[in-house]
Amino acid sequence: MMRIIATVKIALRALRRNKMRSLLTMLGIIIGVASVITAVSLTTGATEQVKSQVQSLGESVLTVFSGNFTSGATRGGWGSAPTLTVDDALAIAKLPNAVAVSPEVRDREQVLANGLNWNTQVQGEGPDYPQIRNWHIASGVMFTEQDVRSLAKTAVIGKTVVDQLFPNENPLGQTIRVRNIPFTVVGVLAPKGFNLFGQDQDDVVLVPYSSHMRRITSRNFVNSILVQAANDQVIDEVQQAITETLSSRHRSREPDFTVRNQLELMNAVTATSKSMGFLLSGVAAVSLFVGGIGIMNIMLVSVTERTREIGIRMSVGARAADIVVQFLMEAVTLSAIGGLIGIGFGMLVSTLIAYFGKTPSVTPAVWIAVSFASSALIGIVFGFYPAWKASKLDPIDALRYE
Amino acid sequence: MSAVIKLEEIHKIYHTGEVDVHAVRGVSLEIQRGEFVAVMGASGSGKSTMMNMLGCLDRPTKGRYLLDATDVSGLGRDELADIRNEKIGFVFQGFNLLSRTTALENVELPMLYVHRRIPGREQRDRAMKSLEIVGLAKRFDHHPNQLSGGQQQRVAIARALVNQPALLLADEPTGNLDSQTSIEIMGVFQKLNDQGITIVMVTHELDIASYTKRNIIMRDGRVVTDEAVKNRLNAENELKKLRNAQEAVNLA
Numbered sequence A: 001m002m003r004i005i006a007t008v009k010i011a012l013r014a015l016r017r018n019k020m021r022s023l024l025t026m027l028g029i030i031i032g033v034a035s036v037i038t039a040v041s042l043t044t045g046a047t048e049q050v051k052s053q054v055q056s057l058g059e060s061v062l063t064v065f066s067g068n069f070t071s072g073a074t075r076g077g078w079g080s081a082p083t084l085t086v087d088d089a090l091a092i093a094k095l096p097n098a099v100a101v102s103p104e105v106r107d108r109e110q111v112l113a114n115g116l117n118w119n120t121q122v123q124g125e126g127p128d129y130p131q132i133r134n135w136h137i138a139s140g141v142m143f144t145e146q147d148v149r150s151l152a153k154t155a156v157i158g159k160t161v162v163d164q165l166f167p168n169e170n171p172l173g174q175t176i177r178v179r180n181i182p183f184t185v186v187g188v189l190a191p192k193g194f195n196l197f198g199q200d201q202d203d204v205v206l207v208p209y210s211s212h213m214r215r216i217t218s219r220n221f222v223n224s225i226l227v228q229a230a231n232d233q234v235i236d237e238v239q240q241a242i243t244e245t246l247s248s249r250h251r252s253r254e255p256d257f258t259v260r261n262q263l264e265l266m267n268a269v270t271a272t273s274k275s276m277g278f279l280l281s282g283v284a285a286v287s288l289f290v291g292g293i294g295i296m297n298i299m300l301v302s303v304t305e306r307t308r309e310i311g312i313r314m315s316v317g318a319r320a321a322d323i324v325v326q327f328l329m330e331a332v333t334l335s336a337i338g339g340l341i342g343i344g345f346g347m348l349v350s351t352l353i354a355y356f357g358k359t360p361s362v363t364p365a366v367w368i369a370v371s372f373a374s375s376a377l378i379g380i381v382f383g384f385y386p387a388w389k390a391s392k393l394d395p396i397d398a399l400r401y402e
Numbered sequence B: 001m002s003a004v005i006k007l008e009e010i011h012k013i014y015h016t017g018e019v020d021v022h023a024v025r026g027v028s029l030e031i032q033r034g035e036f037v038a039v040m041g042a043s044g045s046g047k048s049t050m051m052n053m054l055g056c057l058d059r060p061t062k063g064r065y066l067l068d069a070t071d072v073s074g075l076g077r078d079e080l081a082d083i084r085n086e087k088i089g090f091v092f093q094g095f096n097l098l099s100r101t102t103a104l105e106n107v108e109l110p111m112l113y114v115h116r117r118i119p120g121r122e123q124r125d126r127a128m129k130s131l132e133i134v135g136l137a138k139r140f141d142h143h144p145n146q147l148s149g150g151q152q153q154r155v156a157i158a159r160a161l162v163n164q165p166a167l168l169l170a171d172e173p174t175g176n177l178d179s180q181t182s183i184e185i186m187g188v189f190q191k192l193n194d195q196g197i198t199i200v201m202v203t204h205e206l207d208i209a210s211y212t213k214r215n216i217i218m219r220d221g222r223v224v225t226d227e228a229v230k231n232r233l234n235a236e237n238e239l240k241k242l243r244n245a246q247e248a249v250n251l252a
Helices: A004-017 A019-056 A086-093 A145-149 A159-165 A209-216 A232-250 A262-305 A307-315 A320-357 A365-391 A395-400 B047-054 B077-087 B103-112 B120-133 B149-161 B179-194 B235-251
Strands: A061-066 A098-113 A116-125 A137-140 A154-157 A175-178 A181-189 A204-208 A224-229 A257-261 B003-016 B019-032 B036-040 B062-067 B088-091 B167-171 B198-202 B214-219 B222-228
Touching: A004 A019, A004 A320, A019 A262, A019 A320, A019 A365, A061 A232, A086 A098, A086 A209, A086 A224, A086 A232, A098 A159, A098 A209, A098 A232, A116 A159, A116 A209, A145 A209, A154 A159, A154 A175, A159 A181, A159 A204, A175 A204, A181 A204, A181 A209, A204 A209, A224 A232, A232 A257, A232 A262, A257 A262, A262 A307, A262 A320, A262 A365, A307 A320, A307 A395, A307 B077, A320 A365, A320 B077, B003 B047, B019 B047, B019 B062, B019 B198, B019 B222, B036 B047, B036 B179, B047 B167, B047 B198, B077 B088, B088 B149, B103 B120, B103 B149, B120 B149, B149 B167, B149 B179, B167 B179, B179 B198, B179 B235
Parallel strands: A116 A204, A154 A181, B036 B198, B036 B214, B088 B167, B167 B198
Antiparallel strands: A061 A224, A061 A257, A098 A116, A098 A175, A098 A224, A137 A181, A154 A204, A175 A181, B003 B019, B003 B062, B214 B222
């Protein structure tokens, strides 16, 4: 058996002899691998971004919406029916593994301050809201349980509201007016950016839910209840417990509420990226197959062209296996180099697209390894037949070949 | 002293289409160590088939072939490849060097296929020694297309020698060369033979055959003549004569 290094050297020399042809042969593999790497990088980047956005909703969070409100033939959406109460929230808070609970009341209001006004979302929440949403207070403090009990007129505002109402000013301690009721700004939320659906999460004013219900909207039901489970493992258990608790509390024939958990959203995202992965694998398989056929074609030509060389090698004692290894190595070198160029090219292209398209691009190391391995494998698979054919040549005929 | 080649009733029949071609019909002969044999014959006489069988490129249909005391008539493809590698050095009419590969690398080629791995340095040393023997060490880094026909054939001879074979087989080694270069190549063969190397050569040129020691003439697949060469030519003397003649022409 010839030594591997010597074989690789022979292969490289044979490929250098026909630089243009080698390059064109590799082109199939290069394009295939490059497109796979580009697509993978961009979808992985997008998926990672969505994942981090889902995570920004908070960890292990469940949301309880009230049922839909039906008036005549008109049906309101989730959260429209007056079925969820603060007492429901307090009952949920007593459940094991429900570590934090915040009743939510939402309303759009015109907010005045500082001689300026701004229409924004005014949200009644509990003091645990920042913890549940994994949202930091940039300056100041969150309102407290005491504020909730005393229907305090305190507010925590988002970055966008600060920009609109208090440009060039420290909002802490200032007063904002909602329906002419003065609220004192005690805290400012850290900027969170846009959510999955493109909404500006920083365009918000948080007030104690009790103050919201009594002072602003005068109602005795909440839109939804945010619940944080101890961890992702117990999230289903907590969901079950919430459903049971509320069912027994409401005693309605049909469930007048719905519980969603964030894991479902995450799973939807992962499912999307999984099916994307299958699609990409299909594209990769087809393009690598086409590239492989190109390699097989050129290797067959090469074997015919070098029939005499094969005869010479056989006459000085090359065994069939030596000839197989030589041509196989040549095919593998060709496809592996093509794979490497394709990986480099794909990473370049995806980086450029990411740069100019302002989208994230992440090339997972495992895909680099997979691309390289599969292009080398293509060389073995499609190089085998030509190599085998070469090894079966009759030395006498091969030597006489013109 | 054992024979390098011992043939016992060798037959070769080609089954091509409807008619069987009986190329070699019962050849028996022995070639001893140190002999220098020319096999001659018209085309179709079976000499090329004989050569292929002697070179272990082809197997006899019938009969026994002992090469260096090993029976090779029943060996498989890979075993024959090993025999060619260890015991036979080939020199062809068309030189059969690898193009775009240096003379040195061409000479190293047979060592690539030796089972016992030969270190790179030893390969190089042995190849250089081989090139020195044929007087081409200075051109070790030349490619075949930078060498004359005679020089290419010398590289081929160096390649044939590098694994120290028991037998040097030459198939019309001077067929592509002019007469002076042909004599030079025969001079190389005579020198090698004087050092004890056994050479079997196929040729159809009578004057080339008279540089050898023994001539075998084949016709219709049989040996018809097998005799020692009476008036053996010496390549060195012939070259001297040729040069003198050329000088005489120039002077005239």
